[in-house]
Amino acid sequence: MNDLLIILVVLSNIRLLSTSRIESLITWIGVQGVLLGLFALHARWVHLTADVFVVGLVALVLKGFVFPWLLRPVANVVHVSQEVDPYVGPMGSTLLGMVALVVSLWLGTRLHIPGGDMSRLVVPATLFSVFCGQLLIVSRKKALSQVVGFLAMENGAFLLGVGTLYYAPFLVEIGVLLDMFVAVLIWTVLIRYLDRAFHHIDTDQLQHLKG
Amino acid sequence: MSAAILPPVLALAGAPLLQGIITRTKAWFAGRRGPPLLQPYYDIAKLLRKGAVYSGTTSWVFRLGPAAGVGVAALCLLFLPLGNLPAPFSFEGDLVFVIYLLALARFLTVIAAMDTGSAFEGMGASREMAFAALAEPALLFGLVAVARQTGRLSLEGLIRPIDVGDWAAHGATLLLVLAGLFLVFLAENSRIPVDDPTTHLELTMIHEVMVLDHGGPDFAFVEYAAALKLWILGALITGIALPVRTGEVAIDLAAMVAGLAGLAVLVGIIESTLVRLRLVQVPHLLIGACSLALLGFLIQ
Known part of the structure; x- marks a missing residue:
């Protein structure tokens, strides 16, 4: 079951790479959030305490529903439905993603995490998520795609934390989730202002700004 | 040996029936009664009674295509097990041989069209070649992923040992492989969402374009070869998907035939509920199939 959830997370990452529509990027980062929340609850089921349960539940709701709910109106307001002219298109991204998958799995066999009774797919999946997030950030131009890329990267870090540790201090985990929440909140405001000031949200145009 | 003769005989006799089931399912979804289940047989029989017309610009290559296509597809059947029923012939590495035979059949169709x-x-x-270039790696990766588990490189050694225990142990891999193979199955047999087998009007069709100039017995051969291809890829999928390995010929056979019929119904449902993708999006789908199969190959 754990393996299945991790594989689904990997597949959702591939789906993120293979789309250029903002709407479906937001939907799929939400699906990934739900999967990660389920994984957080399921992976620690045996050692479940109240605070672990709360962290898992907060992660599920926040990553799965709140982030998409915050981002979707922004996409509507700024009238951006599609990544028109990315540096690397969806096809190229997917192919790069497949190469990254091979590299991640190879690196996963080299990198041993102490503890070791968790699924051996955790490390490769983490590396793959981080790579996918980075690729989204550097290859797409719209600010919204880059936010989704950042969320995918963070999801990778979350996967590693949940997948290898049965318990982390409550304050640390909930603090990270709250940080993410505030970050997304700030981005939504920032993107709205970006659109209001320049009538687009292409981050590559920002280099023309002069002080 | 008696059980080994069953899969090819069954395939030769039953292949067009799968198409009949697909058409019937689509008709049922549309609220029509639909043509009889045996309509593909009637069509082939009708075409065989007709004469063929050849354009003056064509050469022997054009006439060779359809007949050789059926021959090559029938050759594939000799290496194709049906679930627990063994194939008549089998050697280590015959899965590569069968994939190459399928490629040869495609090459013959293409060169006849050219x-x-x-x-x-x-x-x-x-178009056919461009999409096949993406579908073939997915097929190969998918089969090799299964081969990696069973440790055998023949189709028979690959499909026959899959039992319930394998599904319990490597369910994730097998599911990924099945998903990849199913997409290849749809693409290679020119079904929706890749190609629409019923259209003859649009500029987006793939397989039907290539066979427009064939007529009479030649077209019967083309249709029959297409039916065989549907059966071949379908039998691979059913063999992996249904871990029925009782050893009783009757039960194994019934399970596989039911599986193939179920697959045909599934294709019919997909064709009734999905629309065809735009042509530029087909590579995305096939790359998706590749990634599924590759993922299945890598995680185990």
């Missing part, structure tokens, strides 16, 4: 000198058919040929 031989007509029609720009329209050339366009279809180019």
Whole structure:
């Protein structure tokens, strides 16, 4: 079951790479959030305490529903439905993603995490998520795609934390989730202002700004 | 040996029936009664009674295509097990051989289409080759992923040992492989969402474009070869998907035939509920199939 959830997370990452529509990027980062929340609850089921349960539940709701709910109106307001002219298109991204998958799995066999009774797919999946997030950030131009890329990267870090540790201090985990929440909140405001000031949200145009 | 003769005989006799089931399912979804289940047989029989017309610009290549296509597809059947029923012939590495035979059949269709000198058919040929270049790796990765678990490189050694225990132990891999193979199955047999087998009007068709100039017995051969291909890829999928390995010939056979019929119904449902993808999006789908199969190959 754990393996299945991790594989689904990997597949959702591939789906993120293979789309250029903002709407479906937001939907799929939400699906990934739900999967990660389920994984957080399921992976620690045996050692479940109240605070672990709360962290898992907060992660599920926040990553799965709140982030998409915050981002979707922004996409509507700024009238951006599609990544028109990315540096690397969806096809190229997917192919790069497949190469990254091979590299991640190879690196996963080299990198041993102490503890070791968790699924051996955790490390490769983490590396793959981080790579996918980075690729989204550097290859797409719209600010919204880059936010989704950042969320995918963070999801990778979350996967590693949940997948290898049965318990982390409550304050640390909930603090990270709250940080993410505030970050997304700030981005939504920032993107709205970006659109209001320049009538687009292409981050590559920002280099023309002069002080 | 008696059980080994069953899969090819069954395939030769039953292949067009799968198409009949697909058509019937689509009709049922549309609220029509639909043609009889045996309609593909009637069509082939009718075409075989007709005479063939050959354009003056075509050569022997054009006439060779359909007949050789059926021959090559029938050759594939000799290496194809049906679930627990063994194939008549089998050697280590025959899965690569069968994939190459399928490629050869495609090559024959394409070269026959090119031989007509029609720009329209050339366009279809180019599309077929472009998509096949993406579908083939997915097929190969999918089969090799299963081969990696069973440790055998023949189709028989690959499909026959899959039992319930394998599904319990490597369910994730097998599911990924099945998903990849199913997409290849849809693409290679020109079904929706890749190609629409019923259209003859649009500029987006792929397989039907290439066979426009074939008529009479030649077209019967083309249709029959297409039916065999549907059966071959379908039997691979059913063999992996249904871990029924009782050893009783009757039960194993019934399970596989039911599986193939179920697959045909599933295709019919997909064709009734999905629309065809835009042509530029087909590569995305096939790359998706590749990634599924590759993922299945890598995680185990």
